[in-house]
Structures are given as structure tokens and as C-alpha cells.
Amino acid sequence: MKNFSHGDLVIPRLGFGTWKLKGDDAIDAVKIALDTGYRHIDTAAIYENEKEVGLALKEGGVAREDIFLTTKIWNDDIERSRIADAADRSLDHLGTDYVDLLLLHWPMTSRPIADQVQELAEVKKAGKARAIGISNYNASQLTEALDACPDLACLQAEYHPELDQDPILNVVRNADMLFTAYSPLGRGDSLKHQVVKDIAEAHGKAPGQVVLRWMIQQPNVAAIPKATSREHIEENFDIFDFELTDEEMKKIFALVEPDGRIIDPDWAPQWDTGVAA
Numbered sequence: 001m002k003n004f005s006h007g008d009l010v011i012p013r014l015g016f017g018t019w020k021l022k023g024d025d026a027i028d029a030v031k032i033a034l035d036t037g038y039r040h041i042d043t044a045a046i047y048e049n050e051k052e053v054g055l056a057l058k059e060g061g062v063a064r065e066d067i068f069l070t071t072k073i074w075n076d077d078i079e080r081s082r083i084a085d086a087a088d089r090s091l092d093h094l095g096t097d098y099v100d101l102l103l104l105h106w107p108m109t110s111r112p113i114a115d116q117v118q119e120l121a122e123v124k125k126a127g128k129a130r131a132i133g134i135s136n137y138n139a140s141q142l143t144e145a146l147d148a149c150p151d152l153a154c155l156q157a158e159y160h161p162e163l164d165q166d167p168i169l170n171v172v173r174n175a176d177m178l179f180t181a182y183s184p185l186g187r188g189d190s191l192k193h194q195v196v197k198d199i200a201e202a203h204g205k206a207p208g209q210v211v212l213r214w215m216i217q218q219p220n221v222a223a224i225p226k227a228t229s230r231e232h233i234e235e236n237f238d239i240f241d242f243e244l245t246d247e248e249m250k251k252i253f254a255l256v257e258p259d260g261r262i263i264d265p266d267w268a269p270q271w272d273t274g275v276a277a
């Protein structure tokens with residue numbers, strides 16, 4: 001339950017997201033997360049906090065090999081075939097020789113998908129990433145990427161109770177990859193449903209804990225909630241001492257909305273249409 005295995009990789013199914021955490025807030029939050037027990041940390045070049053994340057990892061007192069560290073290559077470096085250089089820059093900022101998972105942040109339409117993932121695979125071959133994956137691909141792009149590079153271990157994409165991700169979850173599960181859910185709390189909005197509050201009360205838990213538990217009880221799914229305060233960071237990690245029933249899982253699945261997506265920038269691909277749309 002706590003980990004997902006892929007080959008010789010062991011990936012904690014609850015990680016810590018760092019988007020929007022900057023400067024001392026980023027250092028403090030990552031240190032609190034390590035102190036709480038998180039061993040999976042998610043950052044990206046575009047978050048402009050890799051140096052702070054790296055510093056927190058150095059000062060956090062946890063051995064590097066016990067941490068699962070993910071970063072992501074930003075779009076212009078993917079478009080201009082600079083993935084290897086961008087990876088070196090990230091490693092330099094993070095103060096480490098390797099990341100555990102290196103993702104392409106978004107699919108770029110200006111280059112064939114096969115070229116993008118094969119260029120990424122070279123970074124793994126060079127020993128600078130233990131595993132590779134992609135983020136924000138749709139189901140057909142993921143299929144194309146897997147055809148060119150069956151070695152992809154992870155797809156990271158938006159997922160929370162309001163958003164149906166079944167089409168791409170099916171592709172991920174068939175390939176025995178990990179689906180890492182970003183914005184797993186719906187950026188806070190998923191905690192407001194009465195159904196979630198009622199289930200939380202029945203278990204003596206908080207609404208956020210119910211949503212995160214719902215996530216990790218699904219096959220091949222991990223979640224990377226972001227939080228700033230110690231209270232939220234600790235609360236989000238305390239989800240391994242209770243279990244949702246099938247009935248409760250279904251009630252949360254029923255919260256899906258046709259327009260439940262939150263993150264949809266101009267450069268996003270044509271998203272898959274879920275059953276709710």
C-alpha cells in the first residue's frame with residue numbers, strides 16, 4: 001500500500017509537491033516533510049525552487065538513497081533538443097548526481113513524441129536518472145511514447161475526485177506504470193464536498209486525508225499533495241491507519257464533474273474525454 005514497485009524502483013505512493021513554494025518557505029516545508037516521514041519529493045525546473053529543495057535534502061538528515069526525488073524538464077528545453085543540458089542544470093541546482101525520476105513536463109507538438117522520449121532515455125542511459133517518465137500527455141500521446149520507449153515508468157497528470165482520468169489510467173495500468181496524481185486535493189476544492197466531510201467524520205479523519213486515501217487505494221496511483229504549514233504537511237501524511245470501504249470509494253468517484261479540470265494552459269494537448277464529459 002505504501003509503495004509502488006516498478007522493476008527495481010520502489011516509489012512511495014504519497015509524495016510531497018513543491019509547486020509555488022519558494023525561498024525559505026520551500027526549504028522549511030521540505031524539511032518538515034522529511035521530518036514527518038515523506039520520502040518522495042516532487043519539483044521541476046520551472047518551479048524555480050530546485051536549489052532550495054536540494055538544500056533542504058542536504059540539511060534534512062535523510063540519506064540520499066532513501067529519498068525518491070523527481071524533477072521535470074521545461075518546455076523550451078524539450079522543444080530545442082536540450083534535454084540533457086537541462087537535466088545537468090537541474091542536477092547542479094539540486095546538488096545531486098542523479099534524480100530518481102526525470103519527467104518531460106508537457107508534450108511539445110513541434111517535435112515527434114518519439115524523439116522527445118528517446119532524447120530523455122539518453123539521460124537515463126548516462127546514469128543521471130534512475131527512471132524516466134512524462135507529464136500531461138493524453139492517452140494517444142502516451143501510447144505513442146510507450147511505442148518509442150517502453151521503459152517509461154511514470155505518467156504524472158492532474159487527478160482529483162472532480163476529474164475523470166479513466167482513459168489514460170487504463171493505458172498506464174496496462175503498461176504497469178505509475179500514475180502520479182498532481183493537484184490531488186483539487187488545490188483545496190476537493191475538501192469542500194459534504195460527502196467527503198461525512199466520510200471523514202465517520203473515520204475520525206480530516207477531508208484531505210479521505211481524498212488522499214481514496215487516491216492511493218486505487219491501483220497504480222500515487223499522490224503528491226503540496227502544503228505549506230506543518231499542520232497540513234503532517235495531516236496529509238497520516239493516511240495509513242484507516243481504509244475506505246468500496247461504498248465510500250464509489251461515493252467519491254461519483255463527485256466527478258464534466259468540467260473538473262483545473263490546469264489547462266494554452267500549450268496543453270487535446271485532453272481525453274472521460275465518461276463524465
Ligand SMILES: NC(=O)c1ccc[n+]([C@@H]2O[C@H](COP(=O)([O-])OP(=O)(O)OC[C@H]3O[C@@H](n4cnc5c(N)ncnc54)[C@H](OP(=O)(O)O)[C@@H]3O)[C@@H](O)[C@H]2O)c1
Pocket residue numbers: 016017018019020042043105135136156157181182183184185186187188191208209224225226227228229231232233235236263
Ligand atoms: N506536472 C505538472 O504539470 C504539475 C501541475 C500541478 C502540480 N504539480 C505537482 O503536484 C503538486 C500538488 O499539486 P497542487 O500544488 O497544484 O495542488 P494540491 O496539492 O491539490 O493542493 C494544494 C493546496 O491545498 C492546500 N492544502 C494542502 N493540504 C491541506 C490540508 N490538509 N487541508 C486543507 N488544505 C490543504 C494547500 O494549502 P497550503 O499550501 O497553505 O498548506 C494548497 O493551497 C504540486 O505542488 C506539484 O509538485 C505538477
